[in-house]
Amino acid sequence: MIYFEEALRVLFANKVRSLLTMTGLIIGVGAVIAIQVLGSSMAGAVNGALGNMADNSFIVAPNGVQGNFRRAAIKLTDITAIEQDVPNIEQGIPLGGQNFLIQNGHHQARYFLTPDSSQPFNDSPLLYGRRFTSSDIADATNVAVISYRSYQKLFPHGGDPTGRSIYAGIHRYVVVGVLAAPKRGFINAQFGGDITIPYTTYVNQYVHDGVAGAARFIVADASRMNLTEIAVMKQLKVLHGNQKGLQYQTFDKSQLTKGINGIFGVLTIVVALIGAVSLVVAGIGVMNIMLVSVTERTREIGVRKAIGARRGQILAQFFIEALLLCGFGCGMGLAIGLSIGWIVNQFAIVKVTGYVAPLPWVESLLIAGAFTIVVTLAFGTYPAYRAARLDPIEALRYE
């Protein structure tokens, strides 16, 4: 269309001016989109990391703020009592960990040995073998499921290690499963233990004072998790004689997710504020330059009117000029924002979290499009209206 052709000609004839005017939009849109890309990839990374965490269980532990920590420590007997008395509890698993030099012949490394159940805390996929069965739990067998990195260290020649034995101090465990390689990055790598054994075995071999400290409970109905958590904490207080100052706390996946989403909610508000401010600042720049453009071309507008251009046609011409100016600015902002987001994503977030987030193309395009439309409408309309309203004779006489 001729309006676009003419507007392009004008914008290119004043390259420097057009570019300077667009700077506000480029920076504003670029910043908003970069933050948007980072926010969405962080959210993706965190959700990806939490994705392997079982959502039918919660952890309960004494709250760190209380005076007498030992008095509140969860005992094995507490766990069995809760299993029996609190509804919706399917299984209680003591938490813990023992640092050992784990050996397979002369291949060895230090790892934490941790208890787990047949319903694992970390349900990431398996590379080899299986998880614990309920009979492993019931019979407290000497078996182990090992992480991918410990597999690489202990079995450097690769191959299926199931059926082979590893040693931790005086104890021997038969490897029954190997977890698949986690996505790169420390969040995933730290998640869950490296060497897990059935919790019954763990209790037999390492818990001699009957104190677990903390526990994980698997619930039957995850939708009633919150109520169950409250009931468990209440029951723990009862079991510990309702002494003054006793306090427990729980963690579950939805709590973590909620907390993280809260952080992203704040981020979203910050982005919206930056966006609004840069929108107004950039818009004023656009309006200014469009008014200059209208004034400079007063005579041209007079000629167009003398030739027979209607008001609407003059309005359209300047409106489209403003639209293109905003469109180019926002387009460049989009490109820059996506590039910055992509670079930070590649070189920081992926390194840290191991999660490769897809670029939020649609959202970014919508943001850039919305900026273009809003700024054009809010700040391009008045100059175009001024041009359309000019009196042809006065405009023609303008020097």
Next chain:
Amino acid sequence: MNNQTPLAIDVRDVTKTYSMGSLEVQALSGVTFTIARGEYVAVMGPSGSGKSTLMNVLGCLDRATTGSYRLDGVDVSELDDNRLAEIRLRKLGFVFQGFNLLARTDALKNVALPLFYAGVPGRERTAAAQRQLAEVGLGDRAHHKPNELSGGQQQRVAIARALVNDPAVLLADEPTGNLDSKTSEEIMALFATLNARGRTIILVSHDEGVANHAQRIIRLRDGLIVSDGPPAGR
């Protein structure tokens, strides 16, 4: 053309008063005349006599303060701005002293502009503009920008632009005022040719030599017609 209204222009008791604060300037003090289709009229008079004001009224760029004006059978005195724009687009072609071409825009696109405003599709636009340029003798300059053309050539482009919508009347306010005498002669010859092909032309000039090309001269003084008739030489 519409043969029931042989008059291209019918002006009665037209006045134009400019008010600048408390001061009122009467640029036209009541002029009445008609111009038939196919006539070639020159408007003459000393500076400040109201020639340009009259042309602006005739060109529907400005409204008369009082009086009536019928253009090609249509009473245009009471039309709103958009209807006036439509009249300028369809029935009038305007040629200015200063050419008033769009800079940075080649001759062809300048000539095609009125067709764009008239809603003619792109390809037809280009063809018609090219034809019109050829008619004013610039068929080979279609892609030259105004600053690559001489004054006379620019005025030819402006004339082509004024004619491209096939207007009922061609108005020219001192079209040779910025040109040397040889180029002026060429432009006047072009007007003569256009008139010979039936175009109605009204032209302002303060140069007797130029005005003598016309069939009829209307002389103004202080906003009034002081004489109206064929050039003295004929």
